Amino acid sequence: MMQPRQQGEPTIEQGGNDMQHAKHLRRLAAGTAMAVMGLSGSAVAQNSADGGFLLEEIIVTAQKRVQNLQDVPVAISVVTGDQLEQANINSAEQLFQRVPTITFRKGNTNKDSAISIRGVGTISFASGVEPSVSTVIDGVVYARAGQQTADFLDLERVEVLRGPQGSIFGKNASAGVVNITTRSPSSTPKGFAEASYYEGNEYRLKAGVSGPLSDKLSGLVTGFFSHFDGNGKNVFNGHDVNGYERYGARMKLVLDATENVTFTAIADYAKGNDNGYADSIGTVFPGAYQDQIFKPSLAPLTPGAKNKDIDNDLDPKTRDKNSGVSLQADIDLGTAAITSITAYRHWYNYQQRDGDFRSDAPLYVATGAAASDVRSHDRGDLSFDQFTQELRIASTGQNFIDYVAGVYYYTTKEVDFFNRTVTACTATTLAAVNGLLPCRAGASTFTTNEGNADFTTKLKNYAAFGQATVNFTDDFRAILGGRYTEDKVSFDFARRSTSTAAFPGVRPAFTATGTTKQDGISGNAGLQYDFADDIIGYATYTRGYKGPALNVFFNMIGTDTLPISEETSNAYEAGLKTRFPEAGLMLNLAAFKTVYDGYQANNLELVAGQVVTRLTNAGSVSTRGLEADFTWAASRDLEFNGGVSYTKARIDKFKCPTTNPTCADAINGKPLPFSAKWKGSVTADWRLPVDLPNGDLNLSNTVQFTSKQGFDINQNPNAVQSGYSTWDAVLAWTSDDDKYRLSLIAKNITDKQYVILRIPNGTAFMRQITPRDSERYFGASARVNF
Template identity: 25%
Template sequence: MARSHFLPTPTRYPRSGRLPAAAVLLGIATVASAQDAPSAGDSDELNVIAVETLRDDAPVEQAATPAPGAIETIIVTAQKREQSLQEVPIAISAFTDFQLDARGIVSVKDLGTAVPGLQFSDLAGYNLIYLRGVGTDAFVPSAEPSVATYLDGVYFPSAHNMVQSFGALERIEVLRGPQGTLFGRNSTGGAISLFTRAPGPEPEASVQASYARFDDLKARAHVSVPLADTVAASFSGFYHREDNYYTLDNGGTDELPPEIGRGGRLRLSFAPTDDLRITLTGLLARYSGTSTTTSVNTAPSLLGRLLLIPAETREYVVTADSTPSLTTDTEAWYGEAVWTLPWFDVKLLGSHYFIDAYDYVYDYDGSQRPAATYGAESDYQQIRTGELQFTSNDGSFASHWLQWVAGLYYLRSEGGYNPGYLSLAGSVLNLEPVLGGLPDALRGLLGAAPLPTQLRFNFIGLIGAESYSGYAQATANLTDWLNLTAGGRYQEETRTLIRSDVELEGIDGSLVSFAPRESTVSNFSPRVAIDVTPTRNLMLYASFSQGFKSATYNIINIYLPPDYIEPEEVTSYEIGFKSDLFDRSLRLNVAVFESEIENLQTGFVSLTSGGAINFENAGEARIRGVEFDATVLPMPQRNPGLVLTLGGSWLDAIYTDYRNGSGYDEDTGLSFRSDCGDDPDNPSGPRCRDFSGNRIVRTPEFSGAASLSQTVDVRSGSVEVGVDYYYNGGFFYLAQNSENSFESSYRVVNARVSYLHAPWNLRVTVFGENLLDERYRLAQFHTDFGRADTLAPPVVVGLRLNWDFFG
C-alpha cells in the first residue's frame, strides 16, 4: 500500500531557556522562578491531558476526554506559522473544538461572553463587533468591520450573519489589538480566525443535536473519509430552526417568521507527493428570519409623539406594521496549495466570496403606525482574494535562530444596495406646521406638486475596492531568552463609488444621480515586539503595532452627495506577560495597552441628516486598558477535574477630538449636527455640542467572565457540572452619551450538566442559558421617531447530544 501523504509536519517550537536571576523582570518572575525548577512533578505528571492543535489544515490529535477548560498546550498560527499559544507575543484567546462544544459555543457570536474585551451587538440585522473598544457601529455595506474575520485563512468581511455557525470547527483564535502587518486591512481592532476540520487519512464522523425552548432545534454533522491513499474528502452540514421569542401584535393575523439557518461545506484534500498538499472548499448557507430587525419603540421622540406613537412597555412584543424579515445567502469557494521546499514553505490561497441579503424589512419607526419602513431588495458583497505566502522551515537559512514569513496579497470587491429603499407615509410628510417643512433639498426634488400620501425612495449605492499589499515579518532568537520580532505591511487601495442614484417609485428614471468618485490611499503598518523568557514558563513582552482601515464612501444618500470617509488608523503600545505557574496548575496572561485612533469611522441614523444613515469620521480617540485571562486547577493532584477560568477587561475608551458629531436632542428627540467651528471668538456657540471626552460607543468600562466546572469519573465515563458567569458594566449606544442611550450593567448565568459514555464517545448535556432571566438588549436603534430596542432571549433550557465516532 502506498504511503499516505497526509501526515502533518512535526510541530516546531521556538527555543527557550533561562535568564540569570539578576535580569528577571517584573515581580512575577520571582514567583515563577521559585516554582519552575525541573522535577519529577513537572507537567508530564499532571493529571491534565494536553491537547495539541496542529496545523490549520491537519487533523487534531487529542485525548479522548480532556477535562473542560483544563490547561492545554495549544498550537496557534497567529503569526502565520505554528507556535505555542504561550510563546506568541500577542494577546490571544484560543479555543479547541472540545472547549467550544463543552460550553455550547456554536458561533463566533457566543465568544462575546468568553473573550476579554470582546463586545457583540446588533443593529437592524447587522452584526457589530468591538474588541478593546475598536469597532464599527454603522450598518451599511461600505462600513466594513474593524475586527477582521477569517475562515480557514479567507477574509469574510460581511456584517450580515458573519458570526453564525459554519458547521464543525477545529479551533478559534481571537487576536486582540491591531493586526495590520500580517492580517492587513480592516483589522484595527483585532482578528478572529476560524479553522474548520480538514479531511485526513483516517475516517471520522461526528454529530451534534440539541433541542431547547422556543422549539430551538440545532443539528450539525461532519464526516471525513479517505478516497484513496492521497485523496480525502469531508462534508459538514448544519441546520437550525427556532421560533421567534417575540410575538407580533399589529392588529392583524401576521406572525413573525422563525429563525432558520442551514448550510453545508465540502472539502477535498489531495496530496500527490510528500511535499505538496492541495485543499479545495465550497460553502453554501442560507439564513432567514428577523434577526434584530425585530425591534420596538420604547421611547418615542417628539416626532413619534406627534404621530401618536405610544411607548411600548410590554416585553417581547412587536407592534410593527411592516413585518420584520431578513434573508441572507452565502456562497464561498476557496482553496490552498502548500508546497514544502528544502529552503522554505510556499502557500497559495485563493477565494471567491458572495453574500446577498434580501427580503430585508425594518420598521423604521418601530411601531404599529404606518410611518416609515427601511429595507433592501438586495444588499450584496462580492469579493475575490489571492495570497502568495512564503514561510521559513527547518531547511531555511539560519533557521536555528531566525523564523520569518513574507507574502503578497490582492483583493477585489464590489457591493452595496441594489436597491435599498426608504418608504415614508403621508403622516410623516405633512408635518410642515410643526417641523417647518421638509428639508429644502428634498422639497426641491418634489417640486410644487401636493405631497402624496406615501413616498418610496429607492437608493442604489454601489462601491468597489481594489487592494494590493506586500508584507514581511521575522523573529530573531538573539539569545536563548531574548527574541526580537519586526515586520511591516505596505498596502495600496483604490475605492470607487460606482453608482449613487435615488429613484422615486412611480417616476421613470433617476430622481437624483450623484457622479461616480474614486480615491486611492496607501499605508505602511509596522509591528515591533520584544519578548523575554526569564524562566521556562514565563514570557514577558512589549510591542508596538499599527492597523489600517480602508477609506470609503457613505452610499446611502437621498438628497445629499455621498461623503468621503477618511481611512482609520490605530497605533497601539502593549506590554504583558504569559505564564504557566505552580507546575502548570495556573495559567495567567495579562496585557496592558494604549491605542490611539485617528479618523475613527462611526455612524449615525437620521432622516433629516442626509436621508437615512450618516457614515462619518469622529476625529480622534484614545483607549487605555488592562485585560487578563486565567485558568486555575485549584487541586491538580487531588481533584484534577475541578477547573476555574477567569477573564476580565478594564477599558478607559474616550473620544479625544470629536467636536462636530451628530446626535439627538434629549428634550425634543430631534436630530442635530454639532458645529463647534474654528472661530476663536466663539468656540462654543449654540450649535456646539462637543463629544470630546465622551466614552466610545458599545464599550463597557469593565466586562468579565468566570467559568467553574467539575468533572468526576464514573463507571463507563464521566459527569461534568459547569457554571458560566458573565458581567457587563454597561455602555452607551450614542457618542453623545445621552442617558437614554445607556445600556445598564447586566449579568448572564449559564449552566450545564453532562454525562460522557466513554465506550461510545457519546455525551449528553442538559443546559440552561440566562438562568437569572436578565433583561438586557441585543440592539438599540435611535431614529427620528425614538429609541427602538431588541431584548436578548429570556431563560432557555435544553438538551444537547454530541457523538464522535470513527470508522
C-alpha cells in the same frame, strides 16, 4: 472546558487532526507558514490517561505559522470548537460570553452587524467601508462583517487577536482579528450525528463524516439545520419575530500530492431566513404626538425595557446566502515553506423593515407635532462578491532569523438596491382633537411617495508584507514587521424619487460617481524575553492602518461623495505569558494603549423628520486597559478558565458634522459606543464524583459579567445598557469510549434581561434589540460518534 474521556485515538469531534496532521507538523516543523491546515488546537486543559484534567500547550496560527500560544507576543484569547458547541454558542454574536474583549453589535439585519475589540469597531450602513475587526476563516479574509453572521460549523478553534495587526493580517484589522480554523479530515473513517432542542421551539441538527478516500486523499463533509420560532410577537398579525431558520454544509478535501506538497480545498454554503431582529419599542418620551398618537396606537403592546414585541404591518425579514470556495497549496522546500491561498466568496442579503414601527399609521395630518406620523416601509438587497489571493513564504525549523513574507490581492464588488415607500396624511376635513388633525379614510387625503436607489461599490487592494523574528539568544529576541497597502474604492449611485422635495426619511433624486485611492504603511516592532522556561515577557509597538472609505448609502447627497480619510492607529502593548505546570496554572497578562486618528464612525442626524446615519471621520479616539486570561487545572476533576478585561475607550477629539458644529462639548472625553469598562467570564468544569459504570458526568458553569455600556456616539443617556451578569450551566454524560454524549443545558439561569442595542429615534422614543440569550431557557442535546 473539555469533556473528560480516556486517552485514545481522536474522535471526529476533534477533527481527527492529531494523527492526520502529526505528519505535517513533523514535515513543516513549528515555524511553517501553513496559515490554516486545521492543525490540532490543543484544548486549554487536556485529559490525563485516567480522564482527569492536565495543563497542555495550545497550538495557534495567529501569526500564520504554527506556534505555541505562550510563545506568541500578542494578546490572544483561544476558544475551542468543543467549548462553543457544549455551551450552545453558535455564532459570532455570542462569542462575548467566552471572550470578554469582544462586543457584537447586532443590527436589524446581518448587513448592519459588526464586531468590536477593546471597545473599537466600525459600525456603518455605508457600503463603501470595511470593518475594523477582521474575520478570517481558514486563511480567507471576510470583507464584510455580515458575511460571518452564519452559524458556526465544524470549528476547531477561534483565536481572537486583540489590537491592531498591521503586518501579518493588515487588511481591515486595525482593531483586531477573529481568526477561525475549521476541523480537517480524520486519519480513519469517522462520523457523528447530533440533535439539540431548546425551549421556544429551537432545535439544531448536525451530522458529518470524515476519513481517508485513498492513500493520499482525505475528506470531511458536515451539514447543519437550525430553527427558532423567536422570542417576540408581532401583535398586528400574531407572527413570531426574532427567530430564524438556517441550513448549510461544509466540505474539506486534503490531498498529500507528494511528500512535500499538500493541497486543501474547501467549499461551503449557508442559507438563513430570519424574522428579526425587530425594532421593539423601549422608552417613549413625553410629547403630544407620543402621548396622543404613538403610544395608544401600539396597544395591546406595552413599550418598556423588557418589551420584545412589535406592532408592524410589515414583518421584519432578512434573507442571507453565503457561499465560497478556496484552494490552499503548501509546499515544503526544506528550509522554508510556501503557502498559496486562492479564494472566492459570494454573499446575498435581502432585508425588509417597518420604519414607522406601527401598524395603523398615519393617523394624523403630517404637520407640526404630528410630523413623524407616516407609514414608512423599507426593502433592500445586496449582492456581494470578493476574490482574494495570498502567496507567502516562511522559514521552517529554528533559525537565527525566522521570517514570514508575502503578497496579497483583494477585490470586491457590492451591488445594492434600496426602496423606501412613505405614505402621509396631507389633508383632512375632520376637526382638530387636542390640537392635532385626525385622519380617516373617506374624510382625508393620503399621499404616497417612494425613493429607489441603485448603487455599486468596488474595492481593490494590493499589499506586500513581512515579519522577522531575530533570535539573539535562546531567551531574547526582537520582532520587526511591515506592510505596504494600496487601496482604491469607487462607486456609482442613482436615487430616483417621486417627489422633487424631501419627504420623511427620503431626500430628492440624486446621482453621483466617485473614486478615492490611498497608500498606507503599517507595521510592528517589539522585544521578547524568556525570564524562565515558562515565563515570557514582551513589549510591542504597532502602527495600524485602515484604508479610505466612501459614504455610499440610500440617503447620500453631494457632501457624501467626498472620501472618508484613512484610519490610522498607534498601539503599545506589554504582556506576560506564564505557565506553572506543577500548579496546573496558565496566566497571561496584557496592558495596552491605542490611539486612533481619523476614526471612521457613524453619526446620527435628522432627514425630513427621521433619523439617518452618516459615516464620518469622527476624529481621535483612544483605548487603554488591562487584560488577563487564565486556565487552572485545580485537580484531576476540576478546571477553571476565563478572562477579565478593564477597558477605557474614549472619544478624545470629536469632529462634529456641519449640521451640529458644537456637538463636541457633549462628546469629548466620553466613552465610545459598545465599550464596557469591565467585562469578564469564568467557566468551572467539574467531573462529578459520581460512580457511573459506563461513563463520566461533567458539570460546567459559566458566569459572564459586562458593566454599563452606551450605544450612541452622541451620548444619549437613554441609549445605555446597565451592567449585568449571566449564568449558564451544562450537565453532560459522556460514555467511556466517547461514543455517546447526553447534555442538559441551562442558559441565563437568573433570567437577566438585557439588550444589545438601543437606538434613539429623534426625541420621540428608543428602539431596542433583544437577543435570544436575554431570557432563561433550557435545552438538551444528544450526540453519537461512530
